Amino acid sequence: MKILVAVKRVVDANVKVRVKADNSGVDLTNAKMAINPFCEIAVEEAIRLKEKGQADEVIVVSIGDKACHEQIRTALALGADRGIHVEAQDGLQPLAVAKLLHAIVQRESIDLVLVGKQSIDSDNNQVAQMLAALGGMPQGTFACGVEVQDGKLKVVREIDGGEQTILLSLPAVVSTDLRLNEPRYASLPNIMKAKKKPIDSLTPADLGVSVAARLRTVSVEPPPERSAGIKVASVDELITRLKTEAKVI
Amino acid sequence: MKILVIAEHDNLSLKPATLSTVTAALAIGQPVDVLVAGAACASVANAAAAVAGVSRVLVADHPAHAAQLAESIAALVAEIGTQYTHILAAATTTGKNLLPRVAALLDVAQISEIVAVKSADTFVRPIYAGNALATVQSDDPVKVITVRTTAFAEAASAGNAAAVEPLNVVKEQALSAFVGQQLSTSERPELTAASVVISGGRGMQSGENFVLIEKVADKLGAAIGASRAAVDAGFVPNDMQVGQTGKIVAPELYIAVGISGAIQHLAGMKDSKVIVAINKDAEAPIFQVADYGLVDDLFKVLPELAEKL
Numbered sequence: 001m002k003i004l005v006a007v008k009r010v011v012d013a014n015v016k017v018r019v020k021a022d023n024s025g026v027d028l029t030n031a032k033m034a035i036n037p038f039c040e041i042a043v044e045e046a047i048r049l050k051e052k053g054q055a056d057e058v059i060v061v062s063i064g065d066k067a068c069h070e071q072i073r074t075a076l077a078l079g080a081d082r083g084i085h086v087e088a089q090d091g092l093q094p095l096a097v098a099k100l101l102h103a104i105v106q107r108e109s110i111d112l113v114l115v116g117k118q119s120i121d122s123d124n125n126q127v128a129q130m131l132a133a134l135g136g137m138p139q140g141t142f143a144c145g146v147e148v149q150d151g152k153l154k155v156v157r158e159i160d161g162g163e164q165t166i167l168l169s170l171p172a173v174v175s176t177d178l179r180l181n182e183p184r185y186a187s188l189p190n191i192m193k194a195k196k197k198p199i200d201s202l203t204p205a206d207l208g209v210s211v212a213a214r215l216r217t218v219s220v221e222p223p224p225e226r227s228a229g230i231k232v233a234s235v236d237e238l239i240t241r242l243k244t245e246a247k248v249i
Numbered sequence: 250m251k252i253l254v255i256a257e258h259d260n261l262s263l264k265p266a267t268l269s270t271v272t273a274a275l276a277i278g279q280p281v282d283v284l285v286a287g288a289a290c291a292s293v294a295n296a297a298a299a300v301a302g303v304s305r306v307l308v309a310d311h312p313a314h315a316a317q318l319a320e321s322i323a324a325l326v327a328e329i330g331t332q333y334t335h336i337l338a339a340a341t342t343t344g345k346n347l348l349p350r351v352a353a354l355l356d357v358a359q360i361s362e363i364v365a366v367k368s369a370d371t372f373v374r375p376i377y378a379g380n381a382l383a384t385v386q387s388d389d390p391v392k393v394i395t396v397r398t399t400a401f402a403e404a405a406s407a408g409n410a411a412a413v414e415p416l417n418v419v420k421e422q423a424l425s426a427f428v429g430q431q432l433s434t435s436e437r438p439e440l441t442a443a444s445v446v447i448s449g450g451r452g453m454q455s456g457e458n459f460v461l462i463e464k465v466a467d468k469l470g471a472a473i474g475a476s477r478a479a480v481d482a483g484f485v486p487n488d489m490q491v492g493q494t495g496k497i498v499a500p501e502l503y504i505a506v507g508i509s510g511a512i513q514h515l516a517g518m519k520d521s522k523v524i525v526a527i528n529k530d531a532e533a534p535i536f537q538v539a540d541y542g543l544v545d546d547l548f549k550v551l552p553e554l555a556e557k558l
Contacts, residue, residue, distance in 0.1 A: 016512060017377045026381050094349065095358055120493075123376050124361045129319065129349035138320055138424035141346045144487075154428070159342040160496075161439065162432035162488065166318070168425050178494055179487050214358035218371060218384040226519055229540035235553040238525065238543055246523045246540065248502040249445070249469060249558070 001055045001148070001170070003046045004110040005080065006101055007039040007062050009071045009090075010121045023219040035071045038116025041176040044183040045146055046114050047079035054148045057081050059108060063100055064090045069199065077186035077194035084200045088211055091122075096204075096211035098130035103207035105135055110171060112153065117142050117175040128175035138168040144179040250278035250369060255326065255338040255347065256297050260287045260315065263296040265442055266339035268403035271300055273396040274337050275404070276366040280304035284329075284416070286322050288315035298413050301405035307416040314419075316427035319346045324420035327354035330391055334369070340395035348395050357389035364400035378493040379516035398441070399499035399520055433488060440491070443472035445502045446521070448491050449484070450476035450514075452507020452528065452547055456484040461548070462506060464555035474498065474518075476508045492517035507547045510535030527551075 011017060012032040020027045035043070049055040060075040061084040062068040072083040086100050105113060118125035132139035140146070140155030144163065147154040153168040158177045186194070204211045232238045242249045252274045257264040267283070274281045283297045286309040294308040307329070313321055330336050330351060338344035340362040352359035364382070365373035371386045372394065440446060447469065449462050459473070466473050474491040475484065491498055493516035503521035508514060510526070510533055518524070519538055526539035529546050536542040543550060 011377075013513075017380050019381050026377060093358060095353060095356075098353060121377055123374075123378065123493075124349075124359075125345050126349035126352070126359050126361065129346065130353035130359075132319075133323060133350040133353035136424075139346070139350065140425075141319075142342060157342075158487065159430070160441070162430060164430040165428040166425050167428050169423065172424075214387065214389055215360065216386045216388075218386050220376070220381050220383045223375070223379060223382055223519075226524075226538045228537045229524075229542065231536075231542045231544060235543070235550055235557060238541055239554075239557055241541060242502070242523070242525070246502070248523045 001049070001111045002109060003049060003055045003058045004101070004105060004108065004113045005039070005042050005046045005058060005060045005075065006113070006115045006127070007043060007060055007071050007075050008036040008116070008119045009033055009062060009064055009068045010036045010119050013037055013120055019220055019222045023221055025217070025220050033067070033070070035074055036116050036119045038118060038176055038178070040183045041178065041180050042114040042116050043075045043078050043080060044181045045176060048181065049148070050079065059084060061086065061101065061104060063088055063092060063097055072199055073194050074186065076197045077191040078184060079190070082198045082200070084202060086202050086204065086207070088204055092211050093213050093215060094124050094126035094130055095214060096209070097127050098134055099209045100204060100207055100211070101127070101131050102134040103209055105131070105171070112170060113173045115173070115175050117177055128173045132173040135171065135173070138172045140166060140168055140172060140174040142177040143174050144177050146174055146180065251333045252277060252279070252281045252335040252337065253330065253333040254281055254283045255336070255344065256283050256285045256293060257339050257341055257343055258285065258287060258290065258293040260290045261292060263293050265403055266341050266398045267297070268300060268406055269398035269401040270337050270339045270396045271302055271404040272401040273363065273366060274335070275302045277335055277369050282307060284309065284326065286314045286325060287317060288312050294413050296406070298411040299407050299409050301409050303409055303411040306411055306413045308413060309416040309418060311419045313421045317343065318425050318427060319350050320422045320424045321420040323347055323350035323354060324422070325418050326351045328418055329416070330355055333391060335392045335394060337394045337396055339398050341398070344395045348393050352393040355391055355393065357391050357393055358387055359393045359395070360385060360387060361395050362397040363394055364397050378512060379519070380512065397497065399497055437466065438470065438472045440472045440474055440489070440496050441498055444500050445469045445471035446474050446491070446498050446500045446518070447471045447504040447506065448474035448476060448508060448518070449479055449506050450508030451478040451482060453479060453484060459485060461551040461555070465551055465558065468555060468558040476514045477511070505535050505539070506551065508535055509533045510538065
């Protein structure tokens with residue numbers, strides 16, 4: 001089985017972003033960047049499938065400017081076999097990303113695609129579902145369990161109020177949720193080894209994909225600030241204020 | 250303008266998330282049709298026909314739709330979707346699973362988790378875990394949209410009698426099969442639908458201590474949530490997580506107990522009407538968003554609350 005994992009370079013989860021003064025977007029100047037946390041879980045799952053002998057090769061792909069090489073190298077240090085960098089402007093929209101991944105799936109004859117369920121910057125939660133649609137493949141979204149069973153894929157999904165189990169034919173697309181696994185750290189020897197692993201470079205034109213944006217961002221604004229209220233001195237005061245002032249109990 | 254709302258249901262009852270989605274649809278325009286795709290789902294169709302503002306209910310009732318798997322339902326929605334200018338679903342795990350697949354089949358963008366409608370082609374949605382709000386405009390012939398239900402009031406669930414029409418489109422497929430599901434059963438209200446939510450964080454110190462929260466929740470008829478830190482520490486299961494990567498809630502009253510107030514958590518609850526924070530650390534960021542803050546030891550406060558409420 002050949003696995004493709006897509007990783008996105010995003011602002012580090014611990015950075016508090018600020019909206020630019022001209023409302024054109026958020027200011028990421030000098031911000032620490034990292035692999036999107038959900039994508040890291042996808043990389044880990046792919047490597048575990050390979051360690052179990054269920055995958056022969058793990059290919060990691062990232063789409064964006066040259067800086068993405070950093071995230072591809074990280075995934076290679078974690079255990080992916082080789083990388084593909086699709087050189088494009090940052091911030092491509094999900095449909096364009098799905099089309100690029102679809103072209104790679106066909107080119108590489110991929111059996112399983114693992115992606116994070118959403119990126120923590122644009123918060124779209126779309127690529128897996130779109131890619132599955134484009135490829136006529138089944139989808140196992142928000143996965144918290146993945147198991148290969150007689151040439152099929154059993155996926156446990158996190159749904160509102162519980163879990164759902166589905167069985168998918170291959171090739172398939174899986175999007176990973178938080179509980180699926182706990183990603184490992186790269187060891188120093190593996191970081192050194194990763195430097196020798198190959199990374200191919202492609203462009204959207206090489207893949208025959210138009211990446212034109214479908215949505216225009218009109219403006220980006222900070223959310224309304226919630227101001228701090230008052231401190232109460234006791235449980236009695238709290239209950240009284242909730243009853244008579246806020247009237248919520 | 251012609252709008253299609255995908256009903257959220259379990260073949261038995263129509264979920265309140267649909268009512269909020271109908272409100273968002275009506276903010277865009279009319280007429281609003283509702284699609285009920287399921288198996289033996291007549292009661293859902295009747296409930297949808299009673300919702301205020303709905304013009305027509307389309308019922309695709311077939312055993313192949315029983316589990317509402319995205320592979321079949323998306324194909325069905327895409328087939329009838331070209332007759333519409335907008336297709337909306339709630340941004341629940343069901344809607345999020347389905348609509349991007351529909352959008353790709355129609356070769357259009359999908360707009361995720363809108364919190365406001367500016368016009369028929371312009372919408373507001375949170376990005377960066379709610380730390381920014383983006384206003385986006387779409388020129389696509391069909392706008393495919395998921396709706397953050399807490400941002401839209403529920404449409405009245407009774408009083409209307411929209412036409413109910415069968416839709417004889419069936420998309421059988423062999424790509425995916427439903428094996429089973431496990432839903433957590435609780436006597437408490439569902440987190441996203443509760444009018445009072447009380448959540449515990451790392452300060453609870455253990456899963457056993459959540460019994461202190463349960464006692465207060467019993468008095469208030471509240472749902473119980475948790476911060477990511479409490480989930481990661483293994484105190485409680487993940488489906489209790491309130492936050493950007495968990496559930497988004499906006500109850501009348503939100504009580505945060507032993508929660509410091511990480512950005513991640515605030516993103517999931519800051520639209521609550523009244524926020525109470527109980528934490529012994531007076532510097533905890535949660536106090537910056539709380540209407541009422543009580544700086545004290547939760548192990549003292551919770552039993553006292555349970556007793557005096």
